[in-house]
Amino acid sequence: MYVIGIDIGSLASKAVLVDGKKQIISYSIVPTGARSGAAGQDAYDRVLKQAGLQPGNISYVLSTGYGRANVSISNEQLTEITCHARGAYTLNPDVRTVIDIGGQDSKAISLTDMGDVAKFAMNDKCAAGTGRFLEVMARALEIDLADMGDLSLKSTTSVEVSSMCTVFAETEVVSLIAGSCNKEDIIAGIHRAIARRVGTMAENIGIRQRVMMTGGVAKNIGVVRALEEKLGTALLVPDEPQIVGALGAAIFALERALTVNINNAG
Amino acid sequence: MEEKKKYLVNRVKTTKEVQNMMIEYYSGLQTAHQDGKFLAWTFGPIPFEIMRAMDIRFEHLESYGAYLAARSGQQRLKELSEADGYSNDVCSYARLTRGVAMLHERGETASIPNVLIVDLPDFLVAIRHCPLQGSVYDYQKRLLNKPGFCLDTMPIHSEEDYQESIRYMRRQLEEFIVFLEDLTKTKLNFDRLKEIMGYVKEGAVIRKRMLNLCKARPAPINTFDHFISLGPAHTQRGRKEAVEFWKRLEAEVEERVNNKVGVIENERFRLYWHNLPIWFRVGRLSETLARYGAVLVSASYTHEGFYAHEPEKIDPDDPLTSIAREESWLSWLSSDITQGAYLLQKEIEDYSIDGMIMCSHRTCQFVDVGEYDLADLITRKTGVPNVVIDADPTDPAFYSDAQTETRIQAFMETLESSKRRSAASLQK
């Protein structure tokens, strides 16, 4: 049995193909662009190709994310909150708190012992506390987004970025550069700012061990460290943190497919 | 070669004493219980005199918030309260207080460097001057599960309302005293209260005289200095030490007036500040203004409250009426645009004010509503221009140095060019 979970984020669309034993067979990440339906289809086609399968082999497709309603091939949709919780729990059943920082939003989810959602909080009204914040800062500093993590680890002096608004923070960063602050120190300050924002949201729903960080920003080691320091705990970071939502969607798809099977068999 | 001065602003020396006074005061709030005293957390311009007469130590929300912000101690406290579910739209003072209570809950009261964390209270006292102070008092009281008393104020739009308010306040003060006596199992010594009121009056009269000295040119003292020396007018009033402080400050300011020593060397613009100060930027903003030859000569916060209005009418033998009059006056100022407008117009004339800085605070909304109307009205009537800046009293997340300095610079350019224009028209 094979199922697919598709997560249409505002910046990237992800698909995960899973077998009847919950093993990940293939996964794909493509830019969403302006047309989420097409991106979903693209991600879907890629995982099929990588697995060497045909659409007829797929028992169930479940979509999630911002563009979940636009995936014509999906049988059902669930929110990314429910799916991230399930995906994280599948990767590690000890997880009870999930912190997801995506391109344009961030969320904190508290899990029950069964891996269901107990509580959640979202930040999606404002860029601060999201990947977008880091993008804007990287531009202001004239560095590659991908280098921010490693550079921040070289910081020696504490520099604070206190503005809550991304636009204000950008101005703040520009004046810090003009004031001859070290780039590494500024980046570390930026990471602490995002960690404060997201960490506070997480504390709001209550931190329970173990805590997993997901989403593209989890690939930035500097943010991970800053968040660990803010929360006072080590974070679990999966090898591919961006696909956790799609994985969760795939696991739900599997549950649905197995139920249908039982019904049909009976 | 002349040495480049580190600071443009020639600050008065006496105000340095305030820091020690406040450290002593906050230490007293940390050790209140050890010292066998009752400790109250208070909100709003409450009648401290009564608490002082009963030897009850009191923390004050707004003063403590100012202290925390000035020492950069507010970040952790804000985060704690926001983690507890408070939106950052909520009054920054309220978030700080909640943060302090949470530090106690977590046993982390020593965790913030450079600040003294006050002990948890035995009870809470508030006066609903800013209406939100009632709500802050109420929910904090429920969370801390302690007894409390909240005084009410009524909005005032006429002389009749003002007289009704004095009666209304007086009755409540009597009930407040009963509450305190029941709680502390002691009786209020009225003679002690009269003595304290005597010091309040003495201090307020001297302070008023000194505020008036700012009418001189060049201005001998910066209103930013008045902001940071509010302690003796506020939480410390009624103490003999506060009166001594005002005497010394008045002497220093008088000397400057006599010798024509100004706060800045080349005084070109005299400004007014409307609304609360930005507690974490007091020093820096005074330097910023000084760069343009501007000095702050007056402000709503310092010149209109804290018994600055008719202190000679305080009657130490009738402390409750005196207190009721002051609270009612504060209420009148904030309820009705006409009182505030009248005072401001007078100040513009008396202090030779060239421009008004209207500070709009993001989470401290009480004075914000109607600020635009007031600014428009005064500018229309007097021709004195105004600039609006966006800030918050204690939360730097809502403040941008760059944005503020741009607006101030633009404002100074406006003042500069209108000065040039009027000089040119005089030449013609």
Add this chain to the structure above:
Amino acid sequence: MEEVLTKFKTMAEKPYEMLAKRKEETGIKIVGCLPMYVPEEIIHAAGALPVVLQEGDEPITLGHSKIQSFFCGIVRSIVDLALKSKLNFLDAVVSPEIDLTINGLANILQTNMSVPVFRIYQPPFPGKSTTPGLLLREIKKCKSDLEDLTGQEITDERLKRSIEIYNKNRGLMRELYDLRKKKPGILNSVQVRSIVMASMLMLKEEHNQLMENLLSKLKNQNPSSKNKVNLVLSGAVCEAPPVDMLNMLEEAGAVIVNDDIYTGARYFCSDVKVGNGSLLDAIVERQLTWPIPCPTKIDEGIDWGDYLIDLVKSSKAQGLIHLVVKYCQPHEMYYPYLSKKLAKAGIPDLKLEFEHETISMGSTKTRIQAFMEMIKKR
């Protein structure tokens, strides 16, 4: 029944145009009441039409010059509409002086409009001995101002009649809410919102007729609410919740069975009890014994958290939605306290914030859907 419901809907959609038209056609004196708790009976007894001012649906433009953007939507909107001359049908404004934003609004209207502003300060301390005396003084002052405005003396006879009409209206609304509790889904939440809002915008005797008509038709309806999640709404003090938000809740599978919002139960929860004392004393008594807690009041005798737990249980609801008006500090201050209490009582809750500018559909939908997914799993 459709006809009656459409009447309510039309009034709720374009309140100011409708009122301006009514003014033009009948010349009736219209007195605008700022939210909340204005004792409208005295206005009604003076022969005027009391209306509770609502948030407009236009984007704020001129309003920016008189009020900062970080205030609640209804206040900014009313300032904006006043500056655009869309409130010129008003003959006076009455302010209940309940919090700093409403008090400030009254002042801004007084400065920028040519209509008189009357104020009734309502000490938010039901337990204080000084409260009834002051409240009575304030009501008497306003009564005298209204008599001057309309040239009509507010006699005891007239006031008694107005009280009876208002009590009847509140009774009919409570009947509707009881019916909704017993038969969830009998009307959707947007329809209920329109009904309550219409009451705030027309003469109560007219509304009574429409309500009696509606109730008689509803009594025989038996809606199905299978697979629906019963929810209670809380908050939305002063402002009516956005129609889009209510629709989203219902589209996600919720049915609203009760509330404590102002454009809801809070408006009609208690009556003026006419007894042996004076009528004004009876009005004062109603203000002091409001059964629904309010974040602008300081009342040791009542706890909003306990009230909500009770409300959810007695309405047989499965969860609660906090409708929080952004920048409404009184509500935002209590929200964490309420949420904790509900969590302790095992009641799932969701905070939905809204402001004047259009709510972000996607993010609100996601929150609502995630909440429903959470509840269904229990």
